[in-house]
Amino acid sequence: MAIDYSQIPSPCYVLEEDRLKENLNLLKFVQEESGANIILALKGFSMYKMFPLVKEYLKGATASSLNEARLIFEEMHCKAHTYAPAYKPEEFDELMSYSSHITFNSLNQYELFKSKVNDFKDPISMGLRVNPQYAEVETDMYNPCIVGSRLGITRDVLGDQLPEGIEGLHFHTMCENDSFVLERTLVHVEEKFGDLLHQVKWLNMGGGHLMTREGYNIEHVIKQIKRLKETYDLEIIMEPGSAIAWETGVLTSKVLDIVDAQGVDVAILDVSFAAHMPDTLEMPYKPRILGAYQTDVPGKHNYRMGGMTCLAGDFMGDYAFDKPLQIGDTLVFEDMIHYTMVKTTTFNGVGLPSIGVWTSEGTFELHKSFGYEVFKEKL
Numbered sequence: 363m364a365i366d367y368s369q370i371p372s373p374c375y376v377l378e379e380d381r382l383k384e385n386l387n388l389l390k391f392v393q394e395e396s397g398a399n400i401i402l403a404l405k406g407f408s409m410y411k412m413f414p415l416v417k418e419y420l421k422g423a424t425a426s427s428l429n430e431a432r433l434i435f436e437e438m439h440c441k442a443h444t445y446a447p448a449y450k451p452e453e454f455d456e457l458m459s460y461s462s463h464i465t466f467n468s469l470n471q472y473e474l475f476k477s478k479v480n481d482f483k484d485p486i487s488m489g490l491r492v493n494p495q496y497a498e499v500e501t502d503m504y505n506p507c508i509v510g511s512r513l514g515i516t517r518d519v520l521g522d523q524l525p526e527g528i529e530g531l532h533f534h535t536m537c538e539n540d541s542f543v544l545e546r547t548l549v550h551v552e553e554k555f556g557d558l559l560h561q562v563k564w565l566n567m568g569g570g571h572l573m574t575r576e577g578y579n580i581e582h583v584i585k586q587i588k589r590l591k592e593t594y595d596l597e598i599i600m601e602p603g604s605a606i607a608w609e610t611g612v613l614t615s616k617v618l619d620i621v622d623a624q625g626v627d628v629a630i631l632d633v634s635f636a637a638h639m640p641d642t643l644e645m646p647y648k649p650r651i652l653g654a655y656q657t658d659v660p661g662k663h664n665y666r667m668g669g670m671t672c673l674a675g676d677f678m679g680d681y682a683f684d685k686p687l688q689i690g691d692t693l694v695f696e697d698m699i700h701y702t703m704v705k706t707t708t709f710n711g712v713g714l715p716s717i718g719v720w721t722s723e724g725t726f727e728l729h730k731s732f733g734y735e736v737f738k739e740k741l
């Protein structure tokens with residue numbers, strides 16, 4: 363059923379359950395046909411109210427921090443596949459209790475933590491993230507294979523034999539890509555790491571597989587997965603975030619004021635690009651507004667959208683409308699459920715810095731620190 367915006371407060375992220383179910387259905391089909399395990403990357407979508415539904419279709423979830431791993435454990439009732447560029451020693455024991463798989467980003471990290479994993483009361487499967495040095499991602503901000511990337515181990519650093527206890531390899535090099543990018547990526551993965559794939563039980567192919575985007579060739583990705591499984595006798599794991607919540611909902615807003623800014627009509631909204639849609643400024647990209655043209659159009663009613671913070675750059679422009687905007691109008695930003703929503707909170711589940719004062723007496727006074735509850739409260 364179409365959304366009735368009059369029932370919804372402003373601003374509000376609104377997820378459409380039917381659309382999420384459609385995405386999950388498709389991903390389940392890929393799982394069943396290919397034999398891959400598809401898990402949700404919380405960094406892209408961590409609205410835990412929907413975890414019970416997600417769990418009906420997918421095989422679990424992947425965490426990038428202690429907070430995300432705990433959220434998976436508490437709300438999805440399973441253990442996480444965990445990967446982070448580095449782990450904090452003081453958090454590692456707790457992290458192990460929420461994790462079925464832990465992937466290390468460097469051999470240093472593996473050396474530091476392997477005995478803890480080996481001594482842990484429950485089995486945890488250890489993996490290494492590798493860098494195949496090939497990605498088809500245009501924006502450097504989202505490209506894990508730029509020269510000097512800190513993400514993953516390059517082949518020259520690994521010998522012919524994987525370190526003891528390593529049961530899996532993980533690569534993540536894709537971003538909103540199709541199955542043909544995956545096919546070209548696999549050429550490099552196999553060229554560089556093919557011999558090591560025979561030594562492991564699982565290969566995690568990361569995220570960036572936008573299987574739910576219109577036009578994605580499902581038969582082709584199924585073929586890639588089956589071939590890998592047969593060639594290397596491997597469990598294949600994929601951990602998309604975007605694909606799960608792609609086009610599943612919106613961010614509603616209202617027009618608070620309309621000002622003439624030296625000849626530019628600016629609609630000031632009750633949302634902020636900096637605070638509520640930071641990825642639009644970071645990537646950058648121009649979000650779609652329901653019913654609006656994506657650029658100014660001569661003869662139409664043209665407006666720039668202004669955020670409600672005092673940051674000068676907190677605006678997005680320009681858009682055109684068939685009718686003039688009025689104060690109080692509802693404007694709906696489309697496709698705001700993956701990434702945008704989590705970036706408003708604590709991206710990747712990273713903890714917020716504490717706040718304190720270094721006093722005139724030369725002592726430190728802690729004013730506030732923010733734990734798991736703060737992270738969870740905002741999702």
Ligand SMILES: Cc1ncc(COP(=O)(O)O)c(C=O)c1O
Pocket residue numbers: 403405406445534536537538568569570571601602603604605
């Ligand atoms: C290691 C890893 N896995 C999975 C994902 C999810 O990717 P996507 O949301 O593009 O599918 C990311 C995204 O940054 C990632 O870094």
